[in-house]
Amino acid sequence: MAEFLSQDEIDALLDIAEQGEEIDAPTDDPIISKEKNYSIYDFKKPNRISNEQFKAFSALHDKMLRDLITDLSAMLRKIVDIKLYSIEQMTYGEFILSIPQLTSLNTLSIRPLEGRIVIECNPGISHKIIAELLGSGAVAASDNLDRELTEIEVEIFDHFYKMLVGHLFKAWDDISTLNFKIESRDTNANAIQIISDHEIVLLVVLEITIDEESGFLSICYPISYIEMLLDKIVERIFAEGKNKRASRRKDITALISGAKMKVEAMMAETELSVQDILDLKEGDTIVFNKNATSSSAKVYINNKEKFLTVSGISNSRKAIQIQSNLDHEKTETLTLLRDMREEREQRAKEASENIQRLLREKGEYNF
Numbered sequence: 001m002a003e004f005l006s007q008d009e010i011d012a013l014l015d016i017a018e019q020g021e022e023i024d025a026p027t028d029d030p031i032i033s034k035e036k037n038y039s040i041y042d043f044k045k046p047n048r049i050s051n052e053q054f055k056a057f058s059a060l061h062d063k064m065l066r067d068l069i070t071d072l073s074a075m076l077r078k079i080v081d082i083k084l085y086s087i088e089q090m091t092y093g094e095f096i097l098s099i100p101q102l103t104s105l106n107t108l109s110i111r112p113l114e115g116r117i118v119i120e121c122n123p124g125i126s127h128k129i130i131a132e133l134l135g136s137g138a139v140a141a142s143d144n145l146d147r148e149l150t151e152i153e154v155e156i157f158d159h160f161y162k163m164l165v166g167h168l169f170k171a172w173d174d175i176s177t178l179n180f181k182i183e184s185r186d187t188n189a190n191a192i193q194i195i196s197d198h199e200i201v202l203l204v205v206l207e208i209t210i211d212e213e214s215g216f217l218s219i220c221y222p223i224s225y226i227e228m229l230l231d232k233i234v235e236r237i238f239a240e241g242k243n244k245r246a247s248r249r250k251d252i253t254a255l256i257s258g259a260k261m262k263v264e265a266m267m268a269e270t271e272l273s274v275q276d277i278l279d280l281k282e283g284d285t286i287v288f289n290k291n292a293t294s295s296s297a298k299v300y301i302n303n304k305e306k307f308l309t310v311s312g313i314s315n316s317r318k319a320i321q322i323q324s325n326l327d328h329e330k331t332e333t334l335t336l337l338r339d340m341r342e343e344r345e346q347r348a349k350e351a352s353e354n355i356q357r358l359l360r361e362k363g364e365y366n367f
Helices: 007-018 051-076 092-098 123-134 151-173 223-257 274-278 328-366
Strands: 080-091 102-111 116-121 179-188 200-210 213-222 263-266 296-301 304-314 317-325
Touching: 051 080, 051 123, 051 151, 051 200, 051 223, 080 092, 092 200, 092 213, 102 123, 102 151, 116 123, 116 151, 123 151, 123 200, 123 213, 151 179, 200 223, 213 223, 296 317
Parallel strands: none
Antiparallel strands: 080 200, 102 116, 102 179, 116 213, 200 213, 263 296, 296 304, 304 317
C-alpha cells in the first residue's frame, strides 16, 4: 500500500477520516490518468448522440440477444452464439461501403415513425443458415459465397428475418410501439438507398457463430428517424438498472433479516497467561480491568466487539443502552495512514539531509 499512495493522497485520506467522513471502499473502476485525454473531432461527421445514449442503445440490443439466441438455436437445432460485436456512428455511405457488394438486405418500415431501417446479413452466415434450414447443414465447398441468393433461397432465409423482426419489436416495445414491417428485399447493396450518403446512422453489428462458422449481421438506424426516442431509451434502460439494484437490495435485506446472531454484553474483562490460569486455586481473586461500580459494558455480535454500552434495568429486566459504535477498522486505518505519513516525512527529511551533506562535501572539495 505504501508503494502506491502519494503523500498528498495520504494527507487527503487523513483529512477525510479525521473529519468523520466515510472512506469509500475501493472499487474495480480503472484508474483515470491525470494526463489530459483528447480525441480528434471530425466536423464533417458531428456526434449526434451522447455517451449515455450510446450506452443505453447498446444495452437495448444486448438485452435482445438473450431470447434471439434461444429461438435461433431452436429453429436450426444447433448451438448458436450471438454477440454484440460493435455499435458505431457513421455516414450511410460508409455503411454501404463496409458491407459486401452482394449480400442479403432487407428494408423495414418503423411506423409510426417516418423512414426505414436496413438489416444486412453477410454471405458467410446467410448461406450457413439457409443450409441448416434445408437440412444439409454444411455449406458445400463448391458454393460461391459471392454469388447472389436465388429467389428460393431468399424465400427460405425470410424465416430468419421474420424471427429477427419479432425480437426487434419486443426489444423496442418498452421504449415505443414500433411496427417493424419488411418493405423490400434485395441482394445488391447499391440498390438500397433509404437516405442520402452523408446522413449519419447508428450501425449495430452482431456476430453470429454456428458450428465454428461465423458471420456478421448489421442493423442500420438512420439517426434522424430515431433521434426523438434516444432520450426515452436512456430513461428506460437506466431506470431498469436502478430498479434492479433496489430490488436486489430488498431481496438481500429480506434474506438476512431473519438470520439469528449471538449478542453478548461483557461487563468486565481481563487477561491472564496460561501459567496464571494453571496456578489458580480456591480462594484466589481475579482482578478485572475496571472498577466494580462502573456500569459500562461492551457488546459483542458473533464474538466481534461492536458497541460500547451502559448497563441498567428497564421494566424490571436487565438491559443495556448503546452509547457508541466501536469502529476498530476505521481506527486501524487511521493509525496505518498516520504511520505511513510519518514514514514518508522521515524519508523526505533523511533525503534532504543527504542532499545537503553532498552539497557541502562538493563545495569543500571544489574549494
